[in-house]
Every structure is written in structure tokens, then in C-alpha cells.
Amino acid sequence: MNFDPRYSGRNFTSVGTRPIRPDGVDKVTGRARYGADFNMAGQLVGRVLRSPHAHATIRKIDTSKAEKLPGVKAVITAADLPDLTDGDAAMYDILDNCMARTKALYDGHAVAAVAAVDARTARQALKLIVVDYEVLPHVTDVDEAMKHHAPLINDAIFTEGLEEKPVKPSNVTKRSQFGHGDVHQGFGHADFVVERSFKTEQTHQGYIEPHACVASVSSDGTADLWVCTQGHFVYRQHCAQLLGMEASKLRVTSSEIGGGFGGKTHVWAEPVALALSRKAGRPVKLVMTRDEVFRASGPTSATSIDIRIGARKDGTITAAEATLRYSCGPYAGSWAEIGAMTAFACYKLDNVKTVGYEVLVNRPKTAAYRAPSAPMAAFAVESAVDELAKEIGMDPVEFRIRNAAQEGTRSSYGPVYGPIGIGPTLEAARSHPHMKAPLGPNQGRGMACGFWFNFGGQTCTDLNIGMDGSVSLAVGTVDVGGSRASLSLVAAEELGIAYEHVKAIVADTSSLGYNDMTDGSRGTFSSSMATISAARNAIKILRERAAQMWDISVDDVVWEKGHAVARGEKHGNLGKLSLKEIAAASGKTGGPIAGHSELVADGAGVSFATHICDIEVDPETGATRVIRYTVVQDAGKAVHPTYVEGQYQGGAAQGIGWALNEEYIYGKDGRLQNPGFLDYRIPVCSDLPMIDTQILEIPNPNHPYGVRGVGETSIVPPLAAIANAVSNAAGVRMTHIPMSPPRILAAIEAERGG
């Protein structure tokens, strides 16, 4: 049946309420099973040996002593994961990242792995593996890596996207450009121009659950993988391809996931665990330590960004330009490209140009982190926008409202916007009581906007109606933060039954068709669309069954509030049939009743947010305190408002950590110096105030209920909002994230001329 995804205004019964999530009790009683909570009979312990060098040729690996240690059942190196990628460069990079082939490219790069009867034996075995390294010069800083004399990380890389094909290899893998108009001319019309350079350091997603999996490969070539992931179908595809299996022979079950934020969209140790299991002939459990999580998974890009924005005296921006350099780790990526697309997306600009450079460095492979690449670009742009408003003498909110993109605006990255929420979030911020609250000494207020594309993607959902009238909903998007609750609400809404009668689960890869990952804020957006479609398909069958029970034409049966109703005067005596009554009779009317849906969820509406924060700076130490924080964001339609608030608050908190404290610190030897939560300190409870939220609902025209994704945008404005607040409090423009006490103190002292 054709599915019409267009928004139609309606009064909601279930959607917009705040029931307890279906997986809640298991999670507060310790019963929920996460990646490391699963075991199989006869399982071995897997451990990975990692390079201590930032950059080194692997001359030879001698595993003979480790293999002879009693209790060791398998030792593998790159030789056990042969290259089956068949010219697919992106897959080859994934393979090489899982297990280094000829060179170790960062501190923490996997070079070998063992499976043994227990953890102690596995640890001992790692010590017996002898790797002969030839240490090479390394580079970890994004600007240094672009210089001519920088050590080359991959001499087969020639910069793409240049007008002329370069003759020399480079650490810059790609140049990309976006924009329209003529910036040169635009700057000619400007009365004020702000030009600044900014840097942001590398951060980790910081999920509390380390990567964990249990792999079991049988001698008949079939395999099971239990794993914490944001996308078990994608993990299946990648693992099957790297191991030379048919995808259907590998069943992947996603465990409960203890946080991902983009970091669990990439395979890391899973192909290694499968290779170990294949070699040992037994199940293998592989759990990363926190040290390994920091050194070898995640993180986001470190960046270096130049901004130039010009405006007329009346506050109209005439031109905007950005050059963005993003570190990718040792493999090609498109992180600067995304940054270049998002940088000016909040604004209506006649002349705009952004250029992105993807830069290889000897750091772990850059992974997606919640609205990947957008927060750094927003930090640079929104800092410059604030400064420009100040130079013109305009209120920073008014200045942004004057230049905000609207419906019909051609975005800085190309497409023309439909109905969007940037103007409304700014107006809500302007009239928010937070904006007028008095500030104390050494306190500053900052605000900033943020944009994220949102994504839809391939989605498949099954909705099965039991004979008792209860509903099982099987979805394929991993639930990272309460989506089973929101999808149950949507099924209940569409069918017209109570939320309590719907039970949503995340199905494994053998039980449901392919689903893209839970990324791009797509979980609730896309799976709710597929759930509505599946429910409508089920309703069609329910109507047919009711027509059969009444012996009338299905055209005379409509579905209202969970009941089949016979339409027309001639059926006036038929009353209603509930979903439960129709389900009870299903065995006699044609068998089980179910609705299925397979679709590509197009039309994920773009998302905007405005954040306001107050920061107190201690001018003697450079220490900061977050006094107050407010998030205003458009949700399209908040399906479960409490979990929408949770997404807003969580993104803000991650952004606060990024802005003020979190960073990867590398020594001169190219080794990560702070791979633990003690030295890489994420915000704790006593660091933060309550985080106020305001949900705006500007319906997405491309979703039946108007839903937009809400998960990622909330991390885009905080870096800039906090930088603006700190700059206002300290009286000096901050240009380097994180604004740790030493950086703030140095900036204050430089300003004082000290």
C-alpha cells in the first residue's frame, strides 16, 4: 500500500504523553543486558595487543611463544584477516584500523590479538608477542600535518578536490567547497569585518560502556555476534565483508547499549573477535578496557578554523567566509566537508564561501560524535558573529534574528529551506526570562545557535497483533535513549489503543529487514514513520477482517479510536468491533494480523537550536562555573517530551565538557597522556546546574506527525555559547577550546599586557 508520509494536523491521544519506558524496570534492577553482560558456554577471553608508537613500520610479529602458552587457543595478526575488500578503499581503511597491516598509525593501533581460557592467560600471552617496529616520524597536530615538511602518513594519498591533480602526496586527503554569491564583492559592501582564527582540541564521545562483544563462529560457516552497537545491520555487513561471509550467515544481536553518541557506528574489535572465534573454534568475548576505548576508538576531530564575516552598519551580513581544517586520524574522512556545510547554515547569506580540508594525523581514526563536525564550526562562526554584533553595537540576539535563515532561504550548503526553526528559537530565547536575569560579578552571559541536517534512511518495522489484541512492535533501529517508549506511543496512537498494550523490541538482523544505524538523529524520526506505515497496513487488514465478520464491504468499514466502525445508515445496527475482538477472531477470519513496513524515510527536517548560558570566571585562577543554562530547540513534534528534554540536556552537558575541560593530550612521543576518566575528565554532577529546556514544535511537513530528529543538535551551540559567555565574563575573546583554567588565565594575562 502506498504510504503518505505528509504531515496532517491532528489531535494526539498518546503522542506527547510521558509514560514509563518499556525497558525501564530491567534497567533499574540490573537485569538489562549490555555488551559485556552476555556469556556463552565454552567462551574464551579475547585481548588485543596495541602499538605503543604513534607511527611505525611493522617489520615482523613473532607469536610463537604466545601460541605455546598453556590456555591460549588462538593468536591472530593481520595475516588472519586477509584483504577481501576488493578495491573498496573505505572498507580497506576499516580493515586496517581493526588490525594494522604494514604500519602502526597511532598509539593504540591494534597489531595482534589472542583468545585464551581466562583473562590472566590472555594478558600473559600478549606480553609474549614480539613485534619488531621501525619507529617513524609522526605528527599529531592538524596544522603541523599540513606543512610541507610534515611526516607523510600515507604516501599514496594525493589531495582530491584541487583544480590540478597534485604531483606530490600529502596529508591533506581532500578539499571541499560550498557557498554561493561573490564574497569578495560582499566584503566590499561591509562597514565592519571580523576576522579570527580558532582551534578546538580532540574529544571523545565518552560513553560509559566500553565496546564489548561475544562472537561465535561455527565450523559450518555460520556465526552469531552479540554486541553493543548503534547499528547491528551495518556491523553485520562490515563484519561479513571483512571475514568473507554471506551476510545472512551472520546473525547480529544488539545488546542494550551503554551510550554511543556516534562512537558505536564503526566496527572496531568485532571483526577481530570473529576472527579469533573462527581460529579457536570457540566463542570469544572481547571487551575493551577504558584505556583502549580512549586510545583506539572514537574520537572526534581536532580543528583549526579561520572565519571572516562582514556586515553593514544596519546589521546585515554582506559576506561570510570560512576555512576549516579537521583531523581525520590516519584515514581519509569527510569531517571538514560536513563542518564546511554546517558552518553558516543558520544564516541567510547572499555571499558565502566555505572550504574544508581533511587532514591525516597520527591519532585514532576520527569517529562520528553527535552532530559530527558541526559544534567546532559553530564555535568559530558564532564567536565571530558575537564579536561582529558587538562592533556594530547591536544586541547579539537581534543581530542573529536579522540575519536568520527563513523558509525559502537558500542554505549556505545548497538546498532551499522549508519551514524551519531558527527564527522561532531565537525569538523564544529573546523573550526567555534567562535573558533578563541579573548577572553577578565576574559573570558573563553568552548565547549561540546551532544547526544539524538530521537523517532518515532505510528502515524496516514489523507490527504483530496477538490474539489477545496486544501488539508486538519489532524495530531495527537500536534504542540509544528511550526510543522504544516513543515508538510504542506512536503505534498506540495510530492503532487507537493504550500504550500499555504495545511492547516494542529491537529485533536482531535475522528477524527483520535491513535498517540503517541509529545515527543522524534518525531513530525516532524514521522508525516512527515505519511504525505508522506498518500500523496503517495492519489497520487495513483489521478493517477487512471486521468486514468479513459483519459480512459487509470493506469500503463501509472505517477505523476510529481502536475500533472498526461500519459506516452508513444501512449498517446502523452493527455497532463497533474493537481491535481486541477482531484479533480474537483472527484464527477464523484468515489467520494472524500483522503490518509490515519497508521504506526510506526521506524528508528528515533540518533542526535548529539556540542556547543561553551564564558562566562565572575566577580571574585569579581561570576556573569557571556554569551558573545557568537554557536550551531552546525545535522538535517538530515531541513524541515523549521527557526524553526530548533528556536529549537537549545531555547534548548541552557534553558540550559544556567539550567547551571547558575535555581534550586529548599527546606527548612529544605521540602517545596519548590521558587515556582514563581521571585525566580526561567529563562533567560530573557537581559541575553542572539544572539545565532548562524549551521545546518548540514547528511540524516537519515530511512526517505524518511532524516529527524531527532531536538527538544531535543540542551539542552544536554549547561550545560557542560558553565561549561567548566566558569572553564576556573575562573581557577577552577566547579562541581555543577547551577553555581550561590555564588557557583562560593566559588570555586574561595577555589582555592585561602581563
Place this chain on the structure above:
Amino acid sequence: MAGIAVSATINGDSVEYLCQPDETLLDVLRDRLGLTGAKEGCGTGDCGACSVILDNRLVCSCLVLGAEAEGRRVETVEGMAHGDKLHPLQQKFLEHAALQCGICTPGFLIAAKDLLAKNPDPTEEEIRFGLAGNLCRCTGYDKIVRAVQDAATVMKGA
């Protein structure tokens, strides 16, 4: 290697187990006793996901050896509910949506239980500092603090 024989009381039950001298209490709970409610987020005492109460003292079970539990009482998240009746903290965490991914939740519940046992009427600041040894990356702590405040009110009235 011969194991060390240990007798302890876990969630009110007498338990006997053998463990190696280098095994942590967290390893014992998870791998020997099948109590996987306590989580290993770091293994270095920095994240609090493995929090348990050891003889009325809140500890990171990754920093306690399994052998050290000899003769002592251990309380884990699995022991918080009475039959099918949830502890008020568990109920309030659900009502306030004080969890998103839920991996830190067992540790927070144990730490909050310990906090309220020692300070039944904490201020917001006391809750924030009392729970500062537990990391949550999803919620920004707002709803966790509110859930603990609400649970404290309910428990005072009980």
C-alpha cells in the same frame, strides 16, 4: 592456581565462592556469581558504574578485591527491590526518566541509596556532591538529581 575460598553475604544471602588473589570484587560479582548489574566503565575507580555498598560503605567494586569481601555484607542493585516492589529510588528514576542508556543507573541507584541513608534530607548541592563519583554521559544529571530529590521526599514520608 588454587583459588581463595570466601564466604560473604550478598544482598542478604550467604554466598561462598573461590576467587584468584588478583580478582576484583566486581569480577567476582559479574563473572563468578552472575550478578551483572554492577558495570565496569573504567576499572580504575573513576566512573562509579560498579558502585556497591560494602558493610554500609559505598565503594567502587573494581577497587576492592574479591577476597576482601570475606565475612562482609555486600549490597548490589539486584538487592534493591523487594520482590516485585521497586525501591522508591528505582521508581523515581523511572518516573523522571533519569536514565537514557541506563549503563550508569545501577551505580547511581546504589550511590543515591547510600547518600539518603546518611542524609535523608539533602539539598540539591549535597545531592550533586554526593553523586559526583558517578559519571553519566547521557542525561546532564538534571533528571537524576530531581529523581533523588523526589525519592527523598517519598522516603521521608514512609
